[in-house]
Amino acid sequence: MSEFDITRLITERAAENYDLHDQHVNSTLVKVLRTIGFDKVYASAKGSYLYDAEGQDYLDFLSGYGVFNIGRNHPLLAKTIKDVLDLDMSNMVQMDCALLSGLLAEKLVEITPPHLDAVFFCNSGAEAVEGALKFALGATGRNRILSLSGAYHGLTLGALSVTNNGNFQEGFGKLLPGVEQVIYGDLNDLEDKLRQGDVAAFIAEPVQGKGVYFPADDYFPQAQALCRRYGALFIMDEVQTGLGRTGKMWALEHWNLEPDILTVAKALSGGYVPAAAFLTRRDIHQRVFSRLDRCVVHSTTFGRNNLAMACGLATIHVLQHEKLVENAAWAGQIIEQKLLELKANHELIKDVRVKGCMVAIEFGEPRSMKMKLAWKGIHAVDKGLFPQMIVTPMMNKHRVLTHVAGHNLDIVKALPPLVIGETEIHRFISSLDDVLQDCTRLPGPMWDFGRNLVQTAIKQRKGKKLAPA
Incomplete structure (x- = not known):
């Protein structure tokens, strides 16, 4: 059997990108890129x-x-991955508690508002949003979710349901029930919907990714207060805005917010290995993992893998030490x-x-x-x-x-x-x-x-x- 050589494979077939994707992946995207x-x-x-x-x-x-x-291909990230591989560590045993995921959880808790003290790791922004919605429903026992007009939260079913964009939703039939849109920047509309008393959570991007929109400075603090008043959880989706993107470690810091759940992904990977998480309060976390027989009622196979966790730790180090x-x-x-x-x-x-x-x-x-x-x-x-x-x-x-x-x-x-x-x-x-x-x-x-x-x-x-x- 011939030896597998990834370097040779890449070198020999370096110019075939678009033909391969046209044949086997997304031919429509190829057409757009060529156009x-x-x-x-x-x-x-x-x-x-x-x-x-x-x-x-x-x-x-x-x-x-x-x-x-x-930045792309940061040398510390490359070294970190090589070091972890050289250690031949056990990985994804599942019936254990791995060190690196514990260390990254500790670091994330350290750099987020102090009331967020429980972490769940996953693989993508959409998965982090799915988990946040699921935890909100499970922790409150309520069945409605509110999201803002113009929102984008991802393209899996739950995330798509709170993504208020007809182009992405078109053709996929009925989405999750109980999801309702709130007029952007309208506190009266938000309160009218919260007042019904069955809203599990209000989810929002601090800065909307699709148009870089952010509301008046008093909107999010008052929205958070309304959620508290009516018993709904306040979810901040920082998949794109988090880890320094807006000039703060978290965009929520622009308004001194204290959300009940915070999502993070994208930059946590360092650009190497997909990494995502959501952080919440311990009491919310425990309402989901409420009994011994429910200790894995929400889980994901690859969420706590060593390479992703190491990349997350190295990325936060770079952000902090390189200012x-x-x-x-x-x-x-x-x-x-x-x-x-x-x-x-x-x-x-x-x-x-x-x-x-x-x-x-x-x-x-x-x-x-x-x-x-x-x-x-x-x-x-x-x-x-x-x-x-x-x-x-x-x-x-x-x-x-x-x-x-x-x-x-x-x-x-x-x-x-x-x-x-x-x-x-x-x-x-x-x-x-x-x-x-x-x-x-x-x-x-x-x-x-x-x-x-x-x-x-x-x-x-x-x-x-x-x-x-």
């Missing part, structure tokens, strides 16, 4: 950058949707200042929203007649095309990776790693400035690209109409 020019083949990555086989750098202001807070949370706060201030300067010079920018290294640039209908007609023409065909006209040249002309914030939103979003400095900020801002200047040239390359997107969208719609039932 918008994102079908790059990356050979390596470090810190804030991705590199192709020719050595060209790509500034990563997407960070794997917020995974790479400490990356503080750097995120500093970077956010500079980015916001520079974006506001761009807003003053570009009529297409409607709003700028920044919390640390969580950035949204929202676009709106321009004032000048020629630009207004082009804007209306693009939106008449597809409401979500314009931000793609920004994201694509940012990538193909400037090699800066950003993304469209959500379906039918005129918002470009950036999630840079927390390790960025002045060089990366300048490249991002200058690239965006250049792309926006191209937008004023009618006709021009931006609008040519927009026309191509429109034609692709029209063909796709016609294909759907012609497809057999």
